[in-house]
Amino acid sequence: MKIKNNILLILILLLVISCDKRSAFDQYKSVGNAWHKDSIVTFELPKLDPKKAYNLYVNIRDNDDYPFNNLFLIVSLEHPNHRVKVDTLEYQMTNPDGSLLGDGFSDIKENKLFYNDKASFTQKGIYKIHIKHATRQTGKIEGVTSLNGITDVGFRIESTE
Secondary structure, eight states, X not given: OHHHHHHHHHHHHHHHHHTOXXXXXXXXXXXXXXXXXXXXXXXXXXXXXXXXXXXXXXXXXXXXXXXXXXXXXXXXXXXXXXXXXXXXXXXXXXXXXXXXXXXOSSSOEEEEEEEEEEEOOXXXXXXXXXXXXXXXXXXXXXXXSEEETEEEEEEEEEEOO
16 A cells, blocks of 8 residues: 555656646746845856747746835846847736735745747857846835845746647
8 A cells, every 4th residue: 555655656746747848947046035136147048949939937936025016127138149138027026905926825926927928049059048126116216225025036938839
């Protein structure tokens, strides 16, 4: 009976692990308990099939210390020829009642934020993603120096096939 339970557990684990076949890249980097405005999180992307299209996502882990209901990001995609495409993005991070959006059972929530669809990586060489926050308090020009409640910043690439 114990052997059957162990085999069942192994099969379930294999099923869970193999369900994410669309993921071509999924990585997080810690920013500590707060994300400093001068801290740029950079990801070097793996070689991707130039014939495929991909959906791109910024992943954010936050907790109850996050004081705003939205998040502003500046995301730069650096091509191998050093051409850089820069986007300023805004994401809703809380419900109207102030509770955090995202997945998770504790006070830490994980947010998969859409960045780009049907992207292709046709140039040979290394692509890089650079992410920094650009959050400001209402009515203030200066950016928030230390953005509390953000613990990890990630980037995910999924095949559209």
